Amino acid sequence: MASRKKAKPSYTSAIIGISLVLFLLGTLGWVVINGHALSGKFKENMDVNVNLHDNTRPELAQKLQAILDRQPFVRQTRYISKEDALQELTALEGKDVVTNAGVNPLWPQIIVNLHSSYVAPDSLQKISAFIRQSNIVTSVEYPVAVAQNIDSNFRRIGYVIGVLSVLLFITVIVLIDNTVRLAMFSNRFIIKTMQMVGATRWFIARPFDGRAIVNGLISAVIAIAGLWGVKSFAENQIPDLKVLNNPPAIWALFAGMLIVGILISLLSTHRSVSKYLKVRLDDLY
Numbered sequence: 001m002a003s004r005k006k007a008k009p010s011y012t013s014a015i016i017g018i019s020l021v022l023f024l025l026g027t028l029g030w031v032v033i034n035g036h037a038l039s040g041k042f043k044e045n046m047d048v049n050v051n052l053h054d055n056t057r058p059e060l061a062q063k064l065q066a067i068l069d070r071q072p073f074v075r076q077t078r079y080i081s082k083e084d085a086l087q088e089l090t091a092l093e094g095k096d097v098v099t100n101a102g103v104n105p106l107w108p109q110i111i112v113n114l115h116s117s118y119v120a121p122d123s124l125q126k127i128s129a130f131i132r133q134s135n136i137v138t139s140v141e142y143p144v145a146v147a148q149n150i151d152s153n154f155r156r157i158g159y160v161i162g163v164l165s166v167l168l169f170i171t172v173i174v175l176i177d178n179t180v181r182l183a184m185f186s187n188r189f190i191i192k193t194m195q196m197v198g199a200t201r202w203f204i205a206r207p208f209d210g211r212a213i214v215n216g217l218i219s220a221v222i223a224i225a226g227l228w229g230v231k232s233f234a235e236n237q238i239p240d241l242k243v244l245n246n247p248p249a250i251w252a253l254f255a256g257m258l259i260v261g262i263l264i265s266l267l268s269t270h271r272s273v274s275k276y277l278k279v280r281l282d283d284l285y
Contacts, residue, residue: 014182018219018261019226021175026227026257028168032161033249034241039154043119044075046150048127049141050110054082056136058108064134065110073118073127078111085109107138121147177268191273205273209266216265220258227257 050068052061058081065077080088085106118127124147128140187208194204231250235241 014265015215015219015222017175018216018265019222021171022220022223022257022261023226025168025260026223026253027230028161028165029253029256030227030231030250032165033246033253035154035157035161037246037249039150040116043116043150044113046113046119046143046146048112048114048124050112050131050137051139051141052108052110052136053138054107056108060136061108061110064136068110068112068131071130073114073123075113075115077113080109080111082106082108119147119150173264177264177271201274205270208269208273212265212269213262215269216262217258219265220261223261224254224257227254 050064052064058079061079061081065079068074068077085108089106112131114124114127118124121144124142128142131137131140191204191208235245
């Protein structure tokens with residue numbers, strides 16, 4: 001009985017230790033999810049300006065807009081008449097841009113936003129060529145430098161985050177394994193005593209494995225609750241983060257934390273039990 005009471009504090013420390021490292025791993029996962037969502041949002045907000053001839057009638061422009069809306073690469077379109085373009089530019093510049101002759105120097109446009117998977121240099125060139133087939137289109141403009149660098153920049157960031165994720169995951173496994181082994185150290189005499197009285201390996205390991213599953217579950221729940229609190233606080237402080245919210249990915253992250261916590265706790269505990277079963281009694285001191 002004394003031995004069991006003595007083991008409880010070590011289980012508590014194991015749960016706290018596993019919770020902390022799972023929280024760190026989950027936080028990095030949340031950053032990765034938001035980074036991916038931010039990349040997609042940035043791509044979808046990039047404007048492709050379809051400039052129309054100065055004398056293009058609104059009904060012709062609207063027909064072209066309807067054709068573009070039906071294309072699989074288009075997320076949304078917006079038609080801007082010459083008058084609307086003049087109002088927007090006047091509001092932006094803070095002054096009237098009409099020429100001395102009273103002529104509006106601007107032209108009608110269709111602003112096209114694409115789905116993120118199509119925002120790449122090759123795709124943009126093909127889309128631009130497709131749109132320019134219309135005889136009312138004078139040019140198609142988009143930020144070439146941004147289109148060329150956006151994928152490479154986010155890819156570099158992804159590589160860095162990927163390396164950090166692998167390193168952190170390895171660190172998490174080592175830390176959890178060491179924490180569980182320390183918790184099991186106080187139970188080494190109980191394990192050896194059960195073996196000496198004739199208990200089978202499975203009979204000895206079963207209660208410790210059951211406790212390991214419970215410890216892993218409790219640790220994961222604590223870590224998930226902590227991450228949910230950080231996520232809610234961050235979204236309250238930065239409302240734009242709510243736009244990036246991806247519930248399926250978040251729930252998948254939580255499920256992953258739950259599985260990792262239980263598996264590592266179980267495997268580390270079972271390995272420690274097996275180790276002490278193989279050790280001679282004299283080596284336990």
